[in-house]
Amino acid sequence: MTGTSLRQYPHYGLLGVGFGPSHLSLAAVCDSTRASSVRARLHCLEARPAFSWHPDMLLDGTRMQIAFLKDLVSPQDPTSPFSFTNYLVGKGRLEQFLNLGTLHPTRREYADYFGWAADRLAHHVSYGHLVEGVRPVTGADGGVTHLEVDYRDITGDKHTIAADHVSLAPGGRPVVPAGVERDALDSGVTFHSSTFLPSIDRFHQRGHDLPHRFLVVGAGQSAAEVFRYLAREFPYADITLAHRGFALVPANSSPLANEIFDPASVDLFHAADATRRHTILTELRTTNYAAVDDEDIRAIAELLYDQRVRGEDRLRLCRFTELAACRADGPTALVTLRAPSSGQALTSRFDAVVLATGYDFREAGDLLTGLEPLLLRAPDGTLRIRRDYSVETTANCRPRIFLHGAAEHSHGLSSTLLSVLAHRSARILDSVFGPPPRSGRPQTTSPLRRPRRSRRVSSTPIQRRADAATTQEYGCDFRRILPWGSTGPSEAGMGVCTVAPAATTTPHSHADHEHFYVVRGTGLLHLDGESTAIGPGDAFVVDSHRRHHFENTSAEEELEMVSVWSMGPFGAAR
CATH class of the missing domain: 3.50.50.60 (FAD/NAD(P)-binding domain)
Structure with missing residues (x-):
């Protein structure tokens, strides 16, 4: 097992391996229903140089076997810009498609829809990146804090990227x-x-x-x-x-038999014992x-x-x-x-x-080899998989490892199909980042009622938090507000760090002293092996070279803190 990492790699909240329909849906649901701070924490690596979906089986006249409304995102957000309906509108074919009187587009058109959505979600993927392995990284307490993913770029050079959680969708063999x-x-x-x-x-x-x-x-x-x-x-x-x-x-495409692909049926299947699951799979195999x-x-x-x-x-x-x-x-x-x-x-x-x-979807191939000591298996050797599609792991493993396609034994026939893409994506996003706002879409300010800003009465420059770019630093969202225009290390400065619900930042240390003020949320400060509860109104100092990280103990609310750093401490809590 990999020890504590001494190097800083690019770090995401959720890293996807592969960028086929499963992770394309994950990106679409994320951008449709989550805030920008969450959207910036999702990324995928894809070995192919560009998006494609079964290009060598797009035979003339062949049609999809699912209704177009079970697209990448509509079951979770029918108003999403990434829906098949919006694709038809954008292509100028909505009325003509409706005139056909069918729920099933041709496979060629659906592949074009996927490509259209992939172009609009390209900020979530790096193409030409072949993942070779996933390995755990342990903290001072011996627990696995996050994962590191090794990959080769299109030139063959080897790189590493870190993530709090990983989602594996390499496709079937x-x-x-x-x-x-x-x-x-x-x-x-x-x-x-x-x-x-x-x-x-x-x-x-x-x-x-x-x-x-x-x-x-x-x-x-x-x-x-x-x-x-x-x-x-x-x-x-x-x-x-x-x-x-x-x-x-x-x-067997009868309405009642096809209910096996509904989310409620997945709940039923997952809750059943092994014998009952086998009976259901055998009975409905011809679906x-x-x-x-x-x-x-x-x-x-x-x-x-x-x-x-x-x-x-x-x-x-x-x-x-x-x-x-x-x-x-x-x-x-x-x-x-x-x-x-x-x-x-x-x-x-x-x-x-x-x-x-x-195709064989039973497991994610060699990608799980480096994680095998952490994975829990049933007596028959199959992986034990939670309802949110994550593999059950040992108690000391904080990251979640999500599987797409390799969960038929635990989630039923829909595991390898497109029928529940949007529902599965929402489950995974909820597990990693917490549920979205009740409206189901990111909360934004109405363009009809803009917030009023005080009129400037002096020449003092004001750096607005909303104008600062959000970056990923040490496993959290960070807006570097001061010094002006800085995106890298500085001897003094200020920023706002946001830890997602139920997330944990990456353990680290640095030469400067860092002063924190908790704005909202609750969590734990882990400092040199000791843990202290923190909440709104708390202030504290982390001195130079002290190893620390934060844990958001809320499953619903973000933990937000103002961070001020300097090469010398200007105040310590007594």
């Missing part, structure tokens, strides 16, 4: 069946559906009218969409869809896994029937079939398909094999 050999993937003749469009492009280059042989493995929505695409784009190709069941199963929209099933059935009318046999569905082996053989793939019930196997050659075999 494509599942590759055990029988697929490495050379089949490396040669490009076998590929996961997540890279479908660029991988299939070479066959477009060779010619649409050639008798290509394609194999699609899977029984879910992606498998059906890929099968339909290949049948349409390559009219002379031989296309096989292999799946383990008797037939493609229709997705999400190995299931296909009715429209696509009907379209495939019509394709198969039409070819019988034509006397053709180029499209086929192989039921009760699994992929047993797959290896590269020159420019083709040599594949063995097996019927598990009978054990019969058949080896065939294909020009390309598409693995529509889903």
Whole structure:
């Protein structure tokens, strides 16, 4: 475990790893419902050079499986500027979209919506930053005070950033069946559906009218969409869809079954015991896994029937079939398909094999390795996860570690889906920063009634608190008011520091003496291992080189203090 950090790194209240829909929603909900002092404390690191969402599976005509009102933010703030409705207004397409009479946009349009929102929330993300690990930092009492995150920038240089809490959303890992050999993937003749469009492009280059042989493995929505695409784009190709069941199963999208994705159902699931959770997952599996929209099933059935009318046999569905082996053989793939019930196997050659075999979201990969001694697990080895999506940790660990996508065992089927993005984001923000104002939006001064300011009667310069920039210093929001225009160390000065609800600042020391006056809120001053309660009207001095930090003991109110520092003490409490 990492000891007390002697270096000062950039420090955030909540640091997100990854910037896909989960953290895009976190940023949207934060900017829509939280004050500016909170918004400045959220940041994300993304390995990709720019935002993108499944760009290689944006097939023409494919639609979202959730209603557009379950967007990044609307369930928490319908008036947000980051809603899908506002996106349509901005694009000049609202009326035309409504005329379609659908709740489900195309996947291409929804990806464009995500990109549109990402552009407007770019201040919350640093692209080209590949996170390599997260490690704990301990204080003088041996407890974990905060976390440090190591990452490499786009040039390969290594850096570190600190955070009070982290949120991990690295996305799912494509599942590759055990029988697929490495050379089949490396040669490009076998590929996961997540890279479908660029991988299939070479066959477009060779010619649409050639008798290509394609194999699609899977029984879910992606498998059906890929099968339909290949049948349409390559009219002379031989296309096989292999799946383990008797037939493609229709997705259970009935209103009552879909209540499993409501926040109240997540509450119910999380409160259930392990046996009950397993029963619910099994019963409602077809709302999400190995299931296909009715429209696509009907379209495939019509394709198969039409070819019988034509006397053709180029499209086929192989039921009760699994992929047993797959290896590269020159420019083709040599594949063995097996019927598990009978054990019969058949080896065939294909020009390309598409693995529509889903994703693994079970854990956040190697990102948790450095934190493993702090994590609590159930007897079956799964992580114990709180309702707010944070992993349960040992008692001496103050930071919270939030997981997106890896909580199906504790939060149900919605864990890996877009259905509860906004609700999950609000839960996490409430846990870290406390609930927002009751209105649900940041409190601002009405433009119709501006506060009156006293008229200047002398030439004395006045530095307004509202004009001072807010920065992150030692784990709190800090407005440096004096000296004029200063953003770095100075021999004397004054500022206002604000500690978020339930937050703890970073332990530190410095050469100057620091004098504090508590304006509002309650908390603890931790000074050289001793703790003292502080509240409004209290004043105290922290002498030079004494290690100290603050803890806000309120879950709802900020702790605000005026800080005056100088190289010599000008008053100490007796």
